[in-house]
Amino acid sequence: MEKLPEHLHPSFDPVAKDEAVIEGDNYRFTVLTEQLIRLEYSTEGRFEDRPSQTFWYRNQKVPDFEVEKTDKNIIIETEKLILDYQLTGESFNQDNLTIEVKDLEEIWYPSKENNENLKGTIRTLDTIDGWTELDKGLLSRDGWAVIDDTSNLVFNEGTGWLEERAKPQEKQDLYFFGYGHNYVQCIKDFNDVAGRVPLLPRWSLGNWWSRYWSYTQQELKNLVKEFKRREIPLSVCIIDMDWHIVDNPYTDGWTGYTWDQDLFPNPEGFINWLHEQQLKTALNLHPADGVHPHEEKYQEFAQQMGIDPASETPIEFEITDLNFIKNYFDLLHHPLEEDGIDFWWIDWQQGQETKIPGLDPLWALNHLHFYDRSRNNKRPFIFSRWSGLGSHRYPIGFSGDTIISWDSLQFQPYFTATASNVSYSWWSHDIGGHCEGQDEAELYTRWVQFGVLSPIMRLHSTNEKYLDRRPWSKSQAFYSVVKDAMRFRHALIPYLYTMAWKNHIQGEPLVQPMYYHHPEREEAYHFSGQYYFGSQLLVAPHLNPRQESTNLSRKVFWLPEGDWMNFFTGEYYQGDNCYVEYGELKDIPMFAQAGSIVPLGPKLQWGGIDNPKELDIYIFAGADQEFELYEDEGEGLNYQEEKFATTKFIQNWSTDQLQFEISSVTGDKSVVPQNRDYELFFRGVKSPSRVDVTVDGQLQEIDFSYDEEKETVIVYIPRVHPSNQVTVNLFTESSNLLSCRDRKKEKCYQLLKSFKMKTRAKTQIEKRILADETRENIDLLKDFLTVLTDEQLRAIAEVFYGIGTTKVKTDEEEKIIVWNNDKHTDFKYYFSAWNKENPESTSGIIPNFKVFAPQEWSYYNWQLEIDYCGLFDEIYNE
CATH class of the missing domain: 1.20.1160 (Paired amphipathic helix 2 (pah2 repeat))
Structure with missing residues (x-):
């Protein structure tokens, strides 16, 4: 039997334990977790145990549940759900099946609308200017979501490739996610059943250069040298589609596999040179046109496919043909990888159909390219578009050719965070925007700042002379800010790589919507321009141009309950409040809650990809917390063989003392520097009366300094060996060490x-x-x-x-928010909505927090007026 090579066969575990299964003549229920149940119906009593495109690991630990069966119905109850199925013999419908989500007392039945779904993502942002509707995801304020897996293909155990399911007269295969508002657990469990997010190679977390431009290899060399001369670090240099022969008598030039020797006379030497500069590289692929006679590999490929090369018959792209798949990789891609190509940019845009009904060629390309890259102990990694649920297993995502506009920038934080609702946690956007629109230096700069605090930081633009993403193409004021931001990105890599590990092991995405951790707070569902960035940071980037008269950008954000500090300035904020940040061009609103610990590398002129010899640790006073730094060799598959190391940082807080501990390294100490210098920044503290530092219990003579403006103690500790344990104690003679100026x-x-x-x-x-x-x-x-x-x-x-108003968007719905942090009584609002029959109006003191949703009055004229102490009115009307 013809089959795919073994390395293209994932390791599945698709059959659930017998104890998790409740089965009848034409139904089968599988209790995968206490909040996730698989529901199958088949008129012929044939059920599917093979892995589908989405669900690969149904063999889970069996949760506690009870079953009660009578002649009329069957009831399955877990701690969180109650399923009631009437034994009518009919397929699942609203009359015979219900599931109660206990926490919310919500009853689901087939065909019920999931009106409060929190959305997921979409295939591409090509040609989109600003906001667009997203597909539904796994999370909902209704407390449930259902994934219909009935039509998805399944893997054939023999061939290793996909096929259609058996077709009884009628069948259903549904997965009911009844997680209430426990959003984080839902995503974790989805990863357990569908497959984990792979660990990214460490180098992917640095700055990428990419441009649709017909560079020569010397021009790209000169460009890289200029980045290096200007001390702006890069980790990846993409080579877009013009690497191959474009002008030929057979195709329109988008598809190609043969180097253009006029542009790249020595491609192998050029790739080696990039590697010497510590850069990885990828080639852009548009494989839809197959292989034509002008390609170097045409003759050999044609012979393998049974085509007479002399006929010059095109070899059609056919991803359902196992012979084509084998030669596609062996002849077209593996030789280029042997020359040094590190990964592939799969830029598929040509439809969603193949000869296997239901198989999207993009899905097939993502799956096959990802597993093919695992050969020779390579950590698999691709760059492609979203191809549906389960795409989280094939990072990373290319979001498409966005229009250059402020609206597009404002949409991307929401788009990125919401994709986490389907576990698609590693989006790469065209930072700066791709095409059309109006390119402005301020817009570019704000986009870069967001890019630095997004999953993948990749500069890119289309083939247009006046779209220049080189930082030095802007005036000095903008260039300086962009340079500093890009250097900060490389400093973030130790933190980002640890978050990538957490994403892989625990299923927690890097970028998370606010409602993941505050599901019962209304505010968490409306501030779409902010997000959690890993476990320690909250980011609310500036997304609007500077106001004309203030000369500053205005950013409204919400901080949840607790003590918070600005990461960069140390400014204190009382949580459970809305705030407005008026920022200069250099300012990036980023916050850490009391207790947070953030490890960074130094801001280097170049590199910064390896495990650093110096670490800057930012410790935010005010609460107990731990942080575990993860490090390995960064690229190979050995991380699955336990060849990694972790370092635990611990903050113990009391009002008059802060103790910070750097524990000795656990795991394989060979992957970390043998002597590491630490610089510790204790944010949010008063000038201490004494600072003690011990290494393995021995008191050290180490100086410290105090930055009064940032309320920060700085302690430098050199040459710490992996086996050392370091303890730092800050003391004060006042009643409270915490500073809240x-x-x-x-x-x-x-x-x-x-x-x-x-x-x-x-x-x-x-x-x-x-x-x-x-x-x-x-x-x-x-x-x-x-x-x-x-x-x-x-x-x-x-x-x-602390009183204000702002417009916000979630998806395409625009709302208006007002807030009054300190409940001042002198600030009023007046709202009216009217038509001929149903006028209504409300007014009063501005509440602590209130949302006005104009779409609720879509058939009305409406007006909202805010009185700021009689100074001026802020009016929204329609």
């Missing part, structure tokens, strides 16, 4: 400094701000209504009072 006045000074207005007016306003009576300060600002714009007045009021 009120920076409202400082921030107002910065606002005035940036405002476009007359200098004398700034001086007079500052005097108002310096007064002790803050209420009178705002009242006295009325004297300056002729010189302050509404934007400027609003900024000062928001900074002093």
Whole structure:
């Protein structure tokens, strides 16, 4: 029997334990977890045990459950679900099957609409400008989601490839996810049953250069040298489609497998040179047109396919043909990999049908290329588009050719975080936007800042002379900010790689929507422009251009309950509140909760991919916490053989003392530097009275410094061996070591400094701000209504009072949020919605938090008016 090579056969475990299965003549229920049940119906009583395209590992630990069966029905009850099936002999429908989600007292039945689904992702953002509708995902505020696996193909054990299922008269194969609002557990369990997210190679987490441009190899060399000369690190250099012969008499040039010798006279030498610069590389693939006579491998490929090469008959792309698949890899891709190509950019855009009904060629390419790359102890890795549920097993994703606009940038944080709802955690966007639109230096800079704090940081643009993603193509002010951001990206790699490990082992995505950890807070569902970035950080990037009169970007964000600090400045924030950040171009709103520990590498001029000899650890005071740093060799498959090391960092907090411990390394110590220098940054503390450092219990003579502006103690500890244990103690003689300096006045000074207005007016306003009576300060600002714009007045009021309003989007739904952190009684709102028959209006003191959803009044005219102490009105109307 013809079959795929063994390395293209994943290791499946698809058959559930007998104890998890409840079966009758035409039904079968499999209790996979206490919140996940497989529901099968077959008129012929034939059920499917082979792995499907999505579900590979049904052999799970059997949860506790009870079964009660009568002549009329069967009831299955777990700790979280109650399934009731009436034994009518009919397929599952709303009259014979219900499942109760106990936590929410929600009853599901087949055909019930999942109206509160939190969405998943889509195949591509090609040609999309801004927001677009996303497909449904695994999470829902309704508490349940159902995946219909009935039509998905299954793997043939003999061939290792896909085939259609047996076709009884009627069948159903459903997976009921009844996780209530336990969103994180849902994603973890999905990974257990569908397959884990693989561990990325470490180098993939650095900065990527990519451009659709017909470079020569010398031009690409010069470009890399310029990045290096300017001390902007890269880890990947993509070679787009013009690497191969484009002009030929047979095709339109998109598909190709033969180097263009005019552009790349020595491709193997060039790839070796890239490797010498510590860069990985990929070639762009558009395989839809098959193989034609102008290709170097045409004659051999044709012979293998039984085609007379002299006939010049094209070899059609046919991913369902096992012989084609074998030669596709052996003849076209493996030789290029032997020349040094590290991975493939699979840029499939040509339809979703093959000769096997239901098989999407993109899915097939992703699956086969991923497993083919595991040959020779290579950690598998591809770069392609989303091809449906289960695509999380084939990282990473290429989100497509976005339009260059602020709307597109504003959509990408929501799009990236929401993809985690189907476990698709490693998106790579065209940072800066791909095409059309209007390219602006500020937009480019903000996009780069988001890219640095997104899963994969890849600069890219289309084949257009005036789209230039080189950081130095912008003026000095923008260039300086972009350079600093890209260097910070490489410093983040130790943290990011640890999060990639957690994603692989525990199923927790790097980028997570706010509702993952705050499912019962309404705020968590509306601030779509912010997200958790790993276990320690919360990011709310600037996504809007600078305002004309403030000369600053405005960002509204919500911080959950607890003590929070700005990662970069150390500024303290009381959680459970909304805030507005007015930022200069260099500012990136990123926050850490009390207790957080963030390990970074140094900001290097180049490299930064390897396990660093120096580590900067940022410790945010105020709570106990641990962080475990993961390190291995970064690329091979040996991480599955336990050849890795972990280092645990522990913060113990009390009001008058902070203790921080660097534990000795566990695991394989050979993968970490034998002497590592640590620089510790303790954020959010008062200047301590004493700092003690011990190494293996021996007191060390080590100096420390205190940054008063950032309220940060800095301690440098050199040459720590992997076996050493280091303990740092910060002491204070005051009642509380934690520093929570009120920076409202400082921030107002910065606002005035940036405002476009007359200098004398700034001086007079500052005097108002310096007064002790803050209420009178705002009242006295009325004297300056002729010189302050509404934007400027609003900024000062928001900074002093923590009251404001903003528009937000989730998917394509626009809403308006108002907030009042300190429940001031002097701020009012007025809302009215009316048509001829049903007018309604509400007004009152601005509540702590409220959402106005205009789509609820889609047949109305509506208006929302906010009164900021009588200074000005903020009006939304339609």
